[in-house]
Amino acid sequence: MPDNRPASEPPPTEVERVKASSRYLRGTIGESLADRLTGAVARPDTHLLKFHGTYQQDDRDLRRERARRKLEPAYEFMVRIRVPGGVMTPEQWLAVDRIAHASGRGTVRLTTRQSLQLHGVPKWDLREVFRAIHRSGLTTMAASGDVNRNVVCAANPQPPELHAELVDWSRRIGDHLTPRTAAYHELWLAEQPCDRAAEDTEPLYGPTYLPRKFKIAVAAPPSNDVDVFAHDLGLIAIVEGGRLAGFNVAVGGGMGRTHGKAETFPALARVVGFCPPEQVVDLAEKALLIERDFGDRTNRRHARLKYVLADRGIEWFQDELHGRLGRPLQPPRPYRFEHRADSPGWTEGPGGTHHLTLFIGCGRVGDFEEYPLLSILCEIAGRHGGHFRLTPNQNLIVAGVPDVDRPRVEQLVCEYRLDDGTRSSPVRRAALACVALPTCGLALAESERYLPRLMAKLEGILAEAGLADEAIDVRMSGCPNGCSRPYLAEIGIVGRSAGKYTLYLGGTAAGERLNRLYREKLGEEELLEALRGVFTRYARQRTPGESFGDFAVRAACGGA
Ligand code: SRM
Ligand code: SF4
Numbered sequence: 070m071p072d073n074r075p076a077s078e079p080p081p082t083e084v085e086r087v088k089a090s091s092r093y094l095r096g097t098i099g100e101s102l103a104d105r106l107t108g109a110v111a112r113p114d115t116h117l118l119k120f121h122g123t124y125q126q127d128d129r130d131l132r133r134e135r136a137r138r139k140l141e142p143a144y145e146f147m148v149r150i151r152v153p154g155g156v157m158t159p160e161q162w163l164a165v166d167r168i169a170h171a172s173g174r175g176t177v178r179l180t181t182r183q184s185l186q187l188h189g190v191p192k193w194d195l196r197e198v199f200r201a202i203h204r205s206g207l208t209t210m211a212a213s214g215d216v217n218r219n220v221v222c223a224a225n226p227q228p229p230e231l232h233a234e235l236v237d238w239s240r241r242i243g244d245h246l247t248p249r250t251a252a253y254h255e256l257w258l259a260e261q262p263c264d265r266a267a268e269d270t271e272p273l274y275g276p277t278y279l280p281r282k283f284k285i286a287v288a289a290p291p292s293n294d295v296d297v298f299a300h301d302l303g304l305i306a307i308v309e310g311g312r313l314a315g316f317n318v319a320v321g322g323g324m325g326r327t328h329g330k331a332e333t334f335p336a337l338a339r340v341v342g343f344c345p346p347e348q349v350v351d352l353a354e355k356a357l358l359i360e361r362d363f364g365d366r367t368n369r370r371h372a373r374l375k376y377v378l379a380d381r382g383i384e385w386f387q388d389e390l391h392g393r394l395g396r397p398l399q400p401p402r403p404y405r406f407e408h409r410a411d412s413p414g415w416t417e418g419p420g421g422t423h424h425l426t427l428f429i430g431c432g433r434v435g436d437f438e439e440y441p442l443l444s445i446l447c448e449i450a451g452r453h454g455g456h457f458r459l460t461p462n463q464n465l466i467v468a469g470v471p472d473v474d475r476p477r478v479e480q481l482v483c484e485y486r487l488d489d490g491t492r493s494s495p496v497r498r499a500a501l502a503c504v505a506l507p508t509c510g511l512a513l514a515e516s517e518r519y520l521p522r523l524m525a526k527l528e529g530i531l532a533e534a535g536l537a538d539e540a541i542d543v544r545m546s547g548c549p550n551g552c553s554r555p556y557l558a559e560i561g562i563v564g565r566s567a568g569k570y571t572l573y574l575g576g577t578a579a580g581e582r583l584n585r586l587y588r589e590k591l592g593e594e595e596l597l598e599a600l601r602g603v604f605t606r607y608a609r610q611r612t613p614g615e616s617f618g619d620f621a622v623r624a625a626c627g628g629a
Contacts (some may be wrong), residue, residue, distance in 0.1 A: 079367040092266035093250035108144035122209025149212035154222035154236035155183030155459035159450035164205035176435035199257035217246035224460040226289030280364030281372035291407035315345040321378040324551030336375040342398025406579040432463030495540035505547025512547035514564025534604040559618035574621035
């Protein structure tokens with residue numbers, strides 16, 4: 070890349086240089102895949118592969134032993150499958166199950182953004198895995214990388230008829246913002262090797278794509294299940310007279326921060342206006358282009374849209390957006406969020422159908438000892454004529470069950486105790502944990518593997534304080550990147566180092582306030598002790614109807 074910058078300007082990051090010389094995301098991925106001497110790919114290709122929906126990882130449980138034996142790390146790949154609006158067919162579920170067993174660790178991870186992840190795929194299997202995903206009608210393209218990601222959508226809105234319309238808008242936005250490069254087809258799907266880089270263009274993104282990832286969510290009040298304020302662009306559906314009138318537009322949300330670096334911070338998206346449905350695709354494009362043109366390409370920790378807004382101001386952003394749209398947004402319309410947790414059990418769907426929301430602990434679906442969850446879900450998929458919905462709370466909805474089929478699904482639910490979620494404590498049902506160890510290369514501490522154990526202890530101290538029935542939300546992340554959106558939780562627990570966590574308190578149950586730092590570097594005993602203290606005070610001193618998050622801000626964290 071020619072370097073015409075003034076000497077005072079910092080250089081573009083390594084990732085920017087790799088993108089620029091990648092010929093629209095090709096790089097040397099073909100050569101890396103063909104290299105049988107290592108389970109890894111060349112370093113520049115690790116950056117490019119993310120755009121194709123896969124991350125190079127290594128099994129961190131095996132790192133030390135492999136190093137002792139002078140072996141290379143146990144390289145494997147995480148494959149992320151985009152599921153627009155979280156809606157998939159039972160056939161697609163069965164296809165993903167087959168792939169997970171043939172090439173992965175035999176489990177499927179439901180993510181906080183309505184995607185699926187397969188872990189443990191060897192490099193040699195990637196091409197076949199991508200082809201099988203493509204044959205099922207899903208894709209991994211742009212599931213990650215510096216592009217617009219899977220557009221998430223309210224999983225179970227009211228009225229239920231609204232869902233199809235919101236998913237349709239989510240899909241249209243997602244399709245419009247999908248990269249156009251032929252690299253994906255050439256590398257993974259084509260029968261014969263080919264390279265059409267010379268003819269390629271990226272009309273929206275250009276050759277260096279975005280400075281950083283871009284995330285969009287569509288919410289349907291009163292539920293904020295998508296955590297709309299955690300997104301670069303949040304769209305809040307406004308229903309008037311029973312019809313979708315349009316969307317309130319919120320910009321500049323994000324969670325990631327770095328311990329000890331005050332210049333990195335989580336931010337809530339801010340509502341800047343309203344737009345009618347037919348303008349929403351254009352609006353999403355223009356917001357993304359502002360990030361493309363003004364995001365910081367010299368520092369990836371300062372590159373998200375939230376930092377553009379922090380540096381230039383919300384008025385600047387509005388002027389820029391209005392200029393690009395050729396018109397101002399309308400003033401925002403009234404809306405009210407009341408909650409964001411899923412409610413396990415049956416709800417009514419459109420046209421006399423029914424939806425069954427199943428609680429999936431930490432989003433991990435597998436065949437566990439005494440609980441063959443993946444097999445049971447496959448059995449349901451094999452007989453289900455409706456569809457599946459992934460929720461942003463890492464749960465699964467068996468959706469569109471007609472009256473006649475409901476008894477059969479109910480029988481399976483009873484037989485296999487699938488409704489255990491309905492009976493588990495409210496605090497456990499609302500909890501989220503990110504993946505963390507052993508696959509996530511950025512994890513500083515455990516999360517998914519640890520939260521269930523910690524939860525049992527938390528349930529104990531909640532019961533001691535007489536709070537067993539309170540639905541306080543707890544979110545754990547293995548590092549400050551915040552993949553479980555912990556800074557929006559009433560209790561956020563964020564990994565600091567092995568066995569040590571930072572404790573944040575004071576989010577709201579509807580996800581409209583960031584929580585605050587309460588205590589740092591806590592081991593398990595200290596963490597439980599700190600929470601026992603706050604729970605006891607909450608039980609004694611809360612005002613009528615006061616939520617735990619509100620109490621924590623008022624009393625525990627030093628007043629609002
Ligand atoms: Fe995330 C990076 C997992 C949702 C903020 N995230 C990662 C990686 C890919 C680690 C890496 O870069 O090597 C993790 C892979 C772990 C593994 O082994 O599977 C990972 N993120 C996840 C998932 C699977 C968590 C989960 O348990 O569900 C979620 C997948 C979403 C999806 O389907 O696309 C996931 N990540 C989120 C969210 C939540 C959201 O978007 O609603 C956030 C916070 C919101 C945000 O983006 O600000 C999030 N992930 C990050 C960040 C920090 C980004 C930042 O701006 O600072 C990173 C690190 C990075 O990008 O450099 C990251
Ligand atoms: Fe990994 Fe950190 Fe995200 Fe957890 S929060 S999945 S540890 S990057």
